[in-house]
Amino acid sequence: MAGLYLHVPFCRQACHYCDFHFSTQTKHMADLVDAMVRESHLRLSSDPRWKDQTFTTLYLGGGTPSILPPDLLEALVSGVLTAVGQDASDFREVTLEANPEDMTKAQIQTWLGLGVTRLSLGVQSFHDETLAWMNRAHTGVQAERAIRLAHDLGVKAMTLDLIYGVPTSRDWNDDIARATALPTQHLSAYALTVEPGTVLGTRVERGAEQPAPDARTAEEYHRLCDAMAAQGWSHYETSNWAAPKPSQGHHASQHNSAYWSGAPYLALGPGAHGFLDSTRYANVSNNPRYIQAIRQGTLLDQREALTARDRYNELVMTGLRTAVGISPEELRRATGVRPKDVDGEAWTRALNRGRLVEHQPGWFRIPERDWITGDQVASSLFAVD
């Protein structure tokens, strides 16, 4: 079982905090789509192991896939699915990232017609001042209307993204209340990070902007944890909450859950990262260079062969961000790392300090209150030379 990820590297405008790979130059969309379809064929022919995989989740991310006109989106999805020999109905989950300003009735109907089962909505905040500070291209009311429209048109699963720790924001309680009042089943919330090279990063570097203090960011995170718990949502990963399902379980993201558990994923498009059998690749993050290379039949990527220890450490890092946590024995079995490579004293220290708990025999996790700083605990448990 594997994931399939398509990175659509175009946005209407640049959000001031964003360091993902995207371009606001949209005139080469058709060439890019053509190149991504070609890349799917190239990937499968260059590594036959991909042909043995069954892809169970499809995720269109970016950038902003919802910016693609219907004919190009159709060409992208059908071209890639033909290459992997599957239909949209073969997937358990087909997610498309969308921004509220793109969500017209016609666009949503196109997405449903292509087999999209889940929309991931870049909302970030419902407050127009905060949205303007972020340089988002929509208003809060527009986001609420778009989500209700998608629901009325039959979109059965929606997740929305929010950002906390915004220095100018004073409305976090209201953001949480408005998000959970909407017909959505999933929420992702991320702390605002100041990335070098972004507009925000440059402003902070010049002293024109101050990031929110860490204590305030942590307080907003904990307020969100409490609010979601009070409404019965499952906090299943550091940044992700899922509403309960009427029958059993909850609406967790299947694509991301597979990624966190170390499943292979075929990723296409400039800036996309893929993974198979301990090898990771990262496509060049430059649209013209990507298109040119693919036209010449070349995969322009960087590859990294991960050692057993690399894999172990990655799985510790991603596993300890989840409520399921990690089983050291399972990790050793999956990666080949030996017990002597692991610092037993670090485990004991983390357990004694309550930074790690054994929540069922052999399975360890970080207590929810500490998830926001969980990466420090995880890195202290890494396998060493």
Ligand code: SF4
């Ligand atoms: S829409 Fe998304 S990918 Fe594009 S600039 Fe904004 S945050 Fe980044």
